[in-house]
Amino acid sequence: MDKIMQEIYQAVIAGQKDEVEIGIQNALGAGIPAEKILHDGLIPPMTEVGRLFEVGEYYVPEMLISARAMQAGLAILKPQLAEANVKAVGKVAIGTVKGDLHDIGKNLVAMMLEGAGFEIIDLGTDVSPEKFVESVSDGGVDIIGLSALLTTTMPSMATTIKALEDAGVRDQVKVIVGGAPVTDAYAEQVGADGFSPDASRAVTLAKSLLNL
Numbered sequence: 388m389d390k391i392m393q394e395i396y397q398a399v400i401a402g403q404k405d406e407v408e409i410g411i412q413n414a415l416g417a418g419i420p421a422e423k424i425l426h427d428g429l430i431p432p433m434t435e436v437g438r439l440f441e442v443g444e445y446y447v448p449e450m451l452i453s454a455r456a457m458q459a460g461l462a463i464l465k466p467q468l469a470e471a472n473v474k475a476v477g478k479v480a481i482g483t484v485k486g487d488l489h490d491i492g493k494n495l496v497a498m499m500l501e502g503a504g505f506e507i508i509d510l511g512t513d514v515s516p517e518k519f520v521e522s523v524s525d526g527g528v529d530i531i532g533l534s535a536l537l538t539t540t541m542p543s544m545a546t547t548i549k550a551l552e553d554a555g556v557r558d559q560v561k562v563i564v565g566g567a568p569v570t571d572a573y574a575e576q577v578g579a580d581g582f583s584p585d586a587s588r589a590v591t592l593a594k595s596l597l598n599l
Contacts, residue, residue, distance in 0.1 A: 402452030
């Protein structure tokens with residue numbers, strides 16, 4: 388890995404937003420293609436951040452800081468990536484289900500997925516089943532991510548999956564679920580395709596569901 392990429396990599400790991408932005412501007416200035424910067428400078432450190440989280444060296448605050456630094460860099464690259472017609476590895480529509488206003492977990496999952504090369508449609512919080520259906524009907528969505536932080540809003544996951552079935556679009560997407568009270572058994576019960584206990588493993592799950 389060349390020096391500029393190494394600097395971007397280290398800055399993302401350390402969550403140094405300004406240094407990431409400077410590194411990316413330097414890389415672009417040196418004529419390095421945006422796609423190479425993305426695949427060598429931004430995606431690998433987020434994979435490492437996920438690993439550090441899983442082994443207990445990083446916690447949610449560190450993951451958030453690194454993810455925000457990565458996003459700052461990605462914001463600079465996005466116009467060039469679009470111009471070069473660089474395709475995302477998949478498209479994920481994510482939201483916290485109806486009745487639930489919690490968003491930290493959902494935001495972190497969205498950022499980690501974006502850091503892994505996915506295109507994200509963030510539907511926000513208190514998202515109705517109809518809104519999730521609409522995101523699939525609009526086309527191109529590969530995965531729906533449902534988040535719930537309250538036991539009282541968990542049934543909205545089942546309602547949303549039922550709405551996807553009723554609209555005839557359930558077989559077009561994979562559905563993943565997560566949130567503090569959610570379990571693997573509950574995911575199976577409501578007919579989801581997978582469950583993740585944290586943001587890092589959500590990336591692994593999403594990739595496995597799309598055979599990446």
